[in-house]
Amino acid sequence: MSVLVLLYRYNSILCCKEFTSDVSNLIDHNFNDCVSSLKVIGNPWVAYRDVHFSGPQSVFEEGEYARLENHENDTFSSLQLVTEDLSNPQITLYEHVNYQGRSLVINCETNLCSHSFNDITSSHKVQRGAWVLYEHANQTGRIMVARAHRDVPVYGPFNDLLTYLRPLKVSDWEEACTNELILEIFPCPFSLEPPNLDVCCVPSGGHALTLVTLSSCPASPGLPVQMSSTYCLL
16 A cells, blocks of 8 residues: 655644545645655555645655755645556657657657757557656756657647656655654554543654644644544643
8 A cells, every 4th residue: 555644744733634546635634735754555646736736836756855945845735646667667758749750769767868868758548557747957946747649739938848758657665765754553552532542652753743643733632633643742
């Protein structure tokens, strides 16, 4: 199972929420435009600035992201799980819109400057897997996520900007882990009511992360908590 854990800090409290499927509007989960760190287990996720999977995108592969300086911190409004088989990727790029002009078939991470195809792509078809398309060779600038069988006949604002692309993959968790947000489950040392508040998660720093199933956080009664898998750092 693929899991995305979002975290944000409310004063001295760190709250988090787990997701296992697409979320079209984070406002419905009280997590809109407030994410400060996250963890991905399993397949990659795409985060969108706007609701309903629109606006600029950020991509997160398996691993832990303690800080999101390079991912438009606090500006996620919808999330989408990448469900494609990522083991044998292939994408075809086209020089012109509607899959016209010269074409180039790619099946690995590629700098298009080496293929005389830099800054000329206007459409694509993904045969297998999922890809991240970058404006610049150092994987910065505008990006586009390309997924299997979701053909894009017209690039629009991304037209003639593509320089670098790479396939998404499920990485080795041990290699991806930063050890900054690892959570371990153990009995809660705090005396909290009701009794179902009996599970804690502890990051590597040693602070207790208590499972909250109330309508508000016991450490900060004014903080609304409506999801059964929401946590608060006490």
